[in-house]
Amino acid sequence: MHIGCPKEIKPQEFRVGLTPAAAREAIGHGHSVTMQTGAGDGAGFTDDDYRAVGAAIAGTADAIFAEADMIVKVKEPQAVERKQLREGQILFTYLHLAPDPDQTRDLLNSGVTAIAYETVTNANGGLPLLAPMSEVAGRLAPQVGSWALQKANGGRGVLMGGVPGVGPAEVVVIGGGVVGTQAARVAAGMGADVTVMDRSLPRLSWLDDVYRGTFKTRYASADATADLITRADMVIGAVLIPGAAAPKLVTKAQLSTMKPGAVIVDVAIDQGGCFETSKATTHEDPIYEVGGVVHYCVANMPGAVARTSTLALGNATMPFMLALADKGWRQACADDPHLLEGLNTHAGKLTNYAVGVALGLDVISPALVVKH
Known part of the structure; x- marks a missing residue:
């Protein structure tokens, strides 16, 4: 051939x-x-x-x-x-x-x-050809999000790990799959206060068992999502339904409840994004602002590395x-x-x-x- x-x-x-x-x-x-x-x-x-x-x-x-x-x-x-x-x-x-x-x-x-x-799937129900790029994008998400959080880029001016006497950034990761797990690992490693949300109780149990309190977990009800985003400095969208459009989990109206200068990183943008206000951006022009919230929605994040x-x-x-x-x-x-x-x-x-x-x-x- x-x-x-x-x-x-x-x-x-x-x-x-x-x-x-x-x-x-x-x-x-x-x-x-x-x-x-x-x-x-x-x-x-x-x-x-x-x-x-x-x-x-x-x-x-x-x-x-x-x-x-x-x-x-x-x-x-x-x-x-x-x-x-x-x-x-x-x-x-x-x-x-x-x-x-x-x-x-x-x-x-x-x-x-x-x-x-x-x-393409595997015997465990995973997505073996998506997984490596999901791992890359997940690990990049807190990195690019922390850049967007800097005041010069429109963010709140919050340091991910804080300093002695000053608390760290609060990061919410919506989705506990490959992207979300990698994002949570890196964000926690940067010193942030991290909560991972998912609708699968077995997955949340697995995350708790494996990572032993490195980050917190919450069941991803609509009420919990609405509550956590009001406190978050950064929200990472990491929800995937194989082959389908990503569900819209945060509405435009909810942006008004978020902190001014908070950051959204939508890793699901290739599948349409999981925030109602998401639209694809590029590495050349990666961020935009809606309702005082900075959006990072680069559609090919792994291309940066x-x-x-x-x-x-x-x-x-x-x-x-x-x-x-x-x-x-x-x-x-x-x-x-x-x-x-x-x-x-x-x-x-x-x-x-x-x-x-x-x-x-x-x-x-x-x-x-x-x-x-």
């Missing part, structure tokens, strides 16, 4: 879909790999690094899209890229279709077989990429029901139920698509 990896063109996106190590593995399996020139620069990989493992280098993205049987990326294809996709081609990348009707329509019109990293993120993502995606290349998408998905969960579109048909519900579109079972 001919595998192609274009340079990411989303603003301030420095990650790359294939590491030299992944390219070496694919070539060792008998496949050919073509990288767009400069695709790895942002993550510290040169064209020569890819040439050294046997990959070809193309001067333009057009050549990649025209010739490759499988396109491997990081972020969802932008409008100009979607025009180059075609039926019979595999697209393997993050998609986040639920809040993006334009992208969904374009992928369906192209006929491409699109497999989304964020809906592109080297770490690319290596972590490459480790996770490589086995699935090789299975798709070795067997073809149909056999690979037939053999692996967890990879099958990643199938979002094929030949003009939508195959992810959560996306269909979010966008009001008809859905066909991915299992039926594989069989026929």
